[in-house]
Amino acid sequence: MKTTMDGVAAMPGPRHGAGGTLLRAAAAMGGGMLLWRLASIALFCGLWEVAGRVPISPAFPSFSATAIAFRDMMADGSLPAAFAVTLQPLVLGVVISAVLGVSAGVLMGLRRGVEWVAAPVFIVFQAAPMAALIPLVTFVYGIGLTAKVLAVCMLALPVIALNGYKAVRNVNPSLLAMARSFMASPWQRVVKIIIPDASPVIFAGLRLGVSAGFIGVILAELLITPTGIGDLITYHRSIANYAEMYASIASIILFSALTLAVLQRIETVFFRPEKQGA
Amino acid sequence: MLKLFRRSTRRAFLRNAALLGVAAAAALSVLPGDTRAAGKVRIAFGDIPSVESLHFLIALERAREKGLDLEVTYLKSEDIAAQAVVSGQADIGVGAPYALVQKVKAPIRFFYQMSTLSFYPIVNTEHYKSWKDLDGQEVAVHSRGSGTEAIMKLMAEKNGISFRNISYVPGSEVRAGALLQGTVKATIVDSTNRRILMEKAPGKFAVLPMEGVSATDEALYANANYLAANKEAVGTLVESLVQTWREINDDPAAVAGLRAKYKLLPDLPKDLEADIGPYFQELVAGKSLPQNGGGEAAVRDDFAFYTLSGQLQGDAKTLELTKFWDLGPLDAALAKAGRR
Numbered sequence: 370m371k372t373t374m375d376g377v378a379a380m381p382g383p384r385h386g387a388g389g390t391l392l393r394a395a396a397a398m399g400g401g402m403l404l405w406r407l408a409s410i411a412l413f414c415g416l417w418e419v420a421g422r423v424p425i426s427p428a429f430p431s432f433s434a435t436a437i438a439f440r441d442m443m444a445d446g447s448l449p450a451a452f453a454v455t456l457q458p459l460v461l462g463v464v465i466s467a468v469l470g471v472s473a474g475v476l477m478g479l480r481r482g483v484e485w486v487a488a489p490v491f492i493v494f495q496a497a498p499m500a501a502l503i504p505l506v507t508f509v510y511g512i513g514l515t516a517k518v519l520a521v522c523m524l525a526l527p528v529i530a531l532n533g534y535k536a537v538r539n540v541n542p543s544l545l546a547m548a549r550s551f552m553a554s555p556w557q558r559v560v561k562i563i564i565p566d567a568s569p570v571i572f573a574g575l576r577l578g579v580s581a582g583f584i585g586v587i588l589a590e591l592l593i594t595p596t597g598i599g600d601l602i603t604y605h606r607s608i609a610n611y612a613e614m615y616a617s618i619a620s621i622i623l624f625s626a627l628t629l630a631v632l633q634r635i636e637t638v639f640f641r642p643e644k645q646g647a
Numbered sequence: 648m649l650k651l652f653r654r655s656t657r658r659a660f661l662r663n664a665a666l667l668g669v670a671a672a673a674a675l676s677v678l679p680g681d682t683r684a685a686g687k688v689r690i691a692f693g694d695i696p697s698v699e700s701l702h703f704l705i706a707l708e709r710a711r712e713k714g715l716d717l718e719v720t721y722l723k724s725e726d727i728a729a730q731a732v733v734s735g736q737a738d739i740g741v742g743a744p745y746a747l748v749q750k751v752k753a754p755i756r757f758f759y760q761m762s763t764l765s766f767y768p769i770v771n772t773e774h775y776k777s778w779k780d781l782d783g784q785e786v787a788v789h790s791r792g793s794g795t796e797a798i799m800k801l802m803a804e805k806n807g808i809s810f811r812n813i814s815y816v817p818g819s820e821v822r823a824g825a826l827l828q829g830t831v832k833a834t835i836v837d838s839t840n841r842r843i844l845m846e847k848a849p850g851k852f853a854v855l856p857m858e859g860v861s862a863t864d865e866a867l868y869a870n871a872n873y874l875a876a877n878k879e880a881v882g883t884l885v886e887s888l889v890q891t892w893r894e895i896n897d898d899p900a901a902v903a904g905l906r907a908k909y910k911l912l913p914d915l916p917k918d919l920e921a922d923i924g925p926y927f928q929e930l931v932a933g934k935s936l937p938q939n940g941g942g943e944a945a946v947r948d949d950f951a952f953y954t955l956s957g958q959l960q961g962d963a964k965t966l967e968l969t970k971f972w973d974l975g976p977l978d979a980a981l982a983k984a985g986r987r
Contacts, residue, residue, distance in 0.1 A: 426734050427753035511830075512816065595790060595815060604791045606726055608958055609746035
């Protein structure tokens with residue numbers, strides 16, 4: 370529940386005018402911002418290098434060793450191949466969760482009956498420690514792709530559904546009143562008022578869902594059968610190639626962060642023109 | 648008045664915060680200190696205690712009788728146990744992390760070979776009967792770079808065949824289950840699961856012959872500095888191990904009695920209790936419990952096997968024994984107990 374609330378709270382809706390000024394001010398410093406961000410990354414890498422050289426543990430590689438391992442793994446094709454394998458359950462799971470989650474969320478928001486039946490399930494699922502539940506999936510669905518897709522869905526679906534539900538439930542009442550005044554049909558009310566007004570929060574939910582999906586797929590690859598990035602992590606750990614192991618971990622974190630940044634950009638462009646700072 | 652009140656609450660807040668900080672610092676300084684109590688030997692074991700580790704538990708009890716203060720931590724995997732030893736949070740680890748010993752920037756040395764690999768290549772007789780039938784077929788092993796994979800590769804090489812694909816299914820019990828379900832037709836399992844398969848479906852599966860494969864499955868290792876500084880404690884431990892291993896080799900049935908004597912695994916279910924006898928019979932019959940705790944010949948076998956499996960880098964013939972093993976504790980114990 371917490372992430373949903375955070376996700377919802379962190380996104381000021383279109384009607385929060387005061388936030389806009391601040392955001393515009395931040396955007397005006399855009400150039401400087403980028404520099405600061407790069408400096409922050411450089412500082413992090415520097416600290417990593419120092420920690421690796423001290424070393425804080427004999428099994429902890431320095432940043433440069435990890436970067437070299439990353440380059441080698443890109444060159445020999447093992448990293449791209451692993452990503453191709455990992456992305457399969459991830460994309461499948463996220464797409465399924467997006468379709469099911471958004472529909473379930475919107476329905477829960479619109480109909481009390483559906484809310485009573487479905488909301489508690491999603492809330493409980495979101496509170497459940499998934500790492501403990503994923504091994505149970507193997508008892509029913511075995512060790513193949515199905516189990517991994519399910520693991521992704523188990524993490525992504527509740528976030529997406531609950532965000533959709535909150536979004537629809539919190540649609541601007543004056544817009545609904547307006548729709549009623551203009552004698553909109555129930556269908557028009559949903560398609561022309563509710564969904565467009567709820568879409569920023571639904572999209573924020575999708576973004577959180579994708580990040581949960583990343584957690585799900587790596588958990589599945591570490592806990593069910595080692596494939597893709599999970600295989601690289603376990604394999605390189607088992608033969609003590611710690612630089613390669615950290616490079617695999619860092620690469621999936623980087624990939625996840627980049628994916629989320631791209632999604633945020635898409636969200637800003639399509640759903641939040643007021644955040645573009647123009 | 649209001650200002651005064653504010654100042655006093657702020658002062659109280661600061662005081663409380665400071666107290667909390669001191670308390671937290673005190674708690675943190677106490678925690679790690681406790682685990683480093685003097686004279687305690689901390690052993691990191693990368694598995695849960697089970698029938699398969701009873702002999703080790705018995706040897707530990709023997710060492711305790713001789714006055715050793717042992718603390719065993721059971722961890723999720725051998726990898727984590729190895730990391731605990733590397734970082735100094737444990738003194739002695741259990742496993743065969745040859746790659747780690749070769750690559751990590753810490754002087755980790757093996758000092759006692761507890762068991763050799765006992766795995767059985769097993770096939771569904773509806774599809775395959777011999778090694779030759781596996782040419783161009785798919786086999787399932789534990790994981791990439793594992794001992795099971797190395798055994799299958801070695802046997803393929805010896806029989807002049809090659810597999811179409813090697814799939815990775817962690818856990819002998821999972822592979823045995825897949826074999827029963829029919830989703831896997833050829834794999835390699837441990838002795839417990841081999842027995843289960845033979846009991847559940849007599850005649851349906853066949854164990855393929857395997858000879859000339861000998862390598863460490865589990866060994867004890869520690870930081871070289873620890874071994875040098877704690878000769879006496881390590882000596883006592885190795886003596887207990889040699890004594891127990893020889894007793895079990897002489898009479899595998901004795902394990903059940905020793906378990907009762909030392910009250911080990913008190914919650915073991917009845918059906919698993921019945922497994923104790925057969926399990927150790929098989930272990931002894933398969934010569935998996937070394938009588939002399941390893942030694943130079945065993946290390947040479949390991950070098951050959953683990954270079955093939957990809958754990959060790961370089962040429963097996965040029966690897967230096969002293970960079971991996973400290974035979975001192977073992978030689979001292981064997982000088983007392985005699986060699987077999």
